[in-house]
Amino acid sequence: MDAKKYLIKQISIFSENRPGRLAAIAHALGEEKVNILAFSIAEANGFGVVRALVDHPQKAHDKLQSLGFNIAFTDVIAVKMKDQPGGLYDIAKILGDSSINIEYSYAYSGKDGAILILRVDQVEDAIQKIQKSGATLIERSVFH
């Protein structure tokens, strides 16, 4: 199995916790015509990490880096969910039953259905387990 095609390049940006930082990031991406498909902010005391799935991760990376942002790529995976009550439970149960530990996760629901984005520690192992369970992983090519 080629697990690589399921590894999605998320951009992670270190941000101080002060007004205007998100606007600065979003403005830069807009200028580069980079579209944001999903994103989340994780916050700690005094700083945060902005995580985003975008259509052109390399372009986004280079632009933000040139502006001095501390930015890195992180591999995440995306699992399709039913966009109806109980949809998240179905997937979460599979992950739990397969002993897959989630480092963090966020989700979006768009015109093509609902997607759960996951960061896990043993990613190749997790991909195998998810596939074995019958759930659907979304390929990287769908995003970028």
Place this chain on the structure above:
Amino acid sequence: MAVWDPRIEEMPKADIAKMQYKLLKSLVYRLYSFSPFYHDRMKEQNVHPDDIRELADVKKLPFMFKRDLRDNYPDRIFTATQDELVRYHVSSGTTGKPTVVGYTEKDLDLWTTSLARGLTSIGLGRGDVIQVSYGYGLFTGGLGLHYGAERIGATVLPTSVGNTERQIELMQDLGATAIACTPSYLLHMGEVAERMGVSIQKDTRLRTGILGAEPWTEKMRVRIEDWLGIKAYDIYGTSELSGPMFTECCEQNGFHVWSDLALVEIIDPKTEEPLEPGESGEVTITVLQKEALPMIRYRIGDIAVMDDGVCACGRTNPRIHRIQGRVDDMLIIRGINVFPSQVEHALMTIPEVGQHFQIVVERKGALDDMLVRVELKKESFSDKITDLMKTRQNVEHRLRNSLNVNAEVELVEPGSLPRFEGKSKKVVDKRSL
């Protein structure tokens, strides 16, 4: 009011000058003959003990700085051997290396005498219970005041720092009449006492505060005295002089510097020329009788004014008025000296962060809060919050170890801190004292 040592404290001015000249002359001869460090220093300055012919000739002698102690760590400029020492104290240095001070029995005796005179001059003595809430240990504050208070026959309550609620209970139960601590710690105690339903003014016997080890102002004195119902006196010293040494007298108008122990000069830090009494400059002290670690023309770095007039209390020894500031960028956080260079030095040992930093000091409630903002390096950025928190804790831990004071750390984006803008931008001091 009682005077501990009238012969010295009320000595006529002309006699003081004669006494100091004799002490200086014998000190310089001793050091020139027996101390390689001082010998070389005097040679470099092209001065011989024979050139000291009157007290004013002190200005021919070379200066000493804190870096002399650091460069000769731990004890290379001591003029007593280890078997003659009865104690060490250690203070944090400017770049990670601490400075060590050694004491012979006579050194401890004169330090204690100095404080006995001061404590007596503010009306303390037998029958008083003096709570010593300075830290005991390597820091000089606790043990210094402890011995001084015992010498005058007072009862010592050696609470050291911390555990504030217990301190307040003991203050009440044992009837402390005086407390020695930092002014900010006393304010903090006042707040904690109020939360416990205790009024220091009404519910304790506390009447005197001996406050120092950090800068404070007349405004703060008024606030402390009005709120807590005590008289607050300034105390001054530094470990290089032994520790806390000189206090204000009952007049609360500057601290008396005992003339048999110390020769004070106020100098212009730029021209290094002595200034007249009344002019503001750098406090420079020659310790006249210290055996283990004599200090000649030691540039303390504090800015103040000297008053050479006879005090209303009758004492003739000169006074130094409240310290106005520093010639360098030293900060005093909760009574601990902190140099920005120490922060820089500590950060250099941590690969995850850059060497640029900013220190923000605030007073939250009564106590100082130090925040150190550091830039997270690009290669150590992790997408995981827990990793970043670990990095931050690691920096906090390193700073705590090298500064001896807690600092909160904030990770900031690379390139976001001010650069090349001089020292002033590295420290933002928001305290209003």
